[in-house]
Amino acid sequence: MSSSSSSLPTPSGFSVLVSAATFKFNLAHFVAYKGFRERLHGHNYKLSIELFGPRISSDGYVLDFGVVKSVCKAVCKSLNEHVIIPQKSDVLDVRDLEGKEDHVIVTCEDGCVFVFPKKDCYFAEIAHSTVEEISLMLYGRIMEGLGVGKLLGRGIDRVVIGLSEALGQESTVEIPVVEGFDREEWERTGFNGFLKRGGGKVEFKGISCGRCGCQCGEGKGKGGGEGGETGGS
Template sequence: MKIIIEGIHANLRFSAAHMIPEHESCGVIHGHSYIVDVEVEGEPTGKHGFIVDFKDVKGIMRKICKKLDHRLLVPLKSPLMDIQVGEDKVEFQVSGKEYKIPREDCCLLPIQSTSAEGLAEYFAKELYGELREYNKMIRNVKVCVNEGIGQGAIFTYPGV
């Protein structure tokens, strides 16, 4: 059984800046207004027979969205960026350019890329980890991170 939450209607959204190093058009800092959709698959349990309560899923997702909202997303595992994190600033070099950004303006993520694909994987793993505390019968979560209407990337964790 599955539950679904459409981010556009549930206010699962955030706006953030990022870059895709060495990409022709996305290799410069630019931003998107993202919308995040969610599916959770598992077996209903408990007194109410829920897979998981919708409000719990939305609460977790909103917390993650808030963490990323209005920040520069920095992929700490990027093989294309040389990143130094200081107490008050983040410095990185990419494609011959040097950047110095206040630490408070950045969201440092343990991923290789801040592409829609990378963000979908990040959200799915974070959500799955938290939801398993509610219901061990959850099989997987599927998250779609939309960079615009009609275009997004989907990641299922763990894989089906």
């Protein structure tokens, strides 16, 4: 192979975008923050991941598509057909149902109460079950499955997680790949401080699903503080 020449271009970097029919899961949820709660409803979520690096390895890959597909498929399967319960919500009280510890009781700020079998729940270290926060959780699960050391060894330095809940409604988040990453620490620290909770006491105005367009409420909710955008994912 001839040596490089200054008169020829040098690739500045590579990315691989991976999505598949198996990168999907169904979740029931409701977004809740100070002064607002959606009705319980569900979405069919679709995941994608893009990995970036400055080079290809000696096998010709940035990373084998098959490896990425295997990990993402397993992560999606673990969430499928559950009710997602935010463990760090400041407006939901989540505890075992007295006398029936295989069930959980969720009491909302507006006084509504839900009872679910634990086996039907996915208990997530998030504050709100939005696509944005679910994406941050998925990053940790996927990094744990792929292995940060393996990614860095191949020069992969950042990833973009894409998550859609409906046609035209998708969140993307770009996150560096960091040596020594620990998924449990990532979740315990609120995704290194990115997790936000609603601020300020706001009068409860009603129930609606302002972003998903599913007509599941009777009126627009009103929120305040950092979590105060009307509607939810």
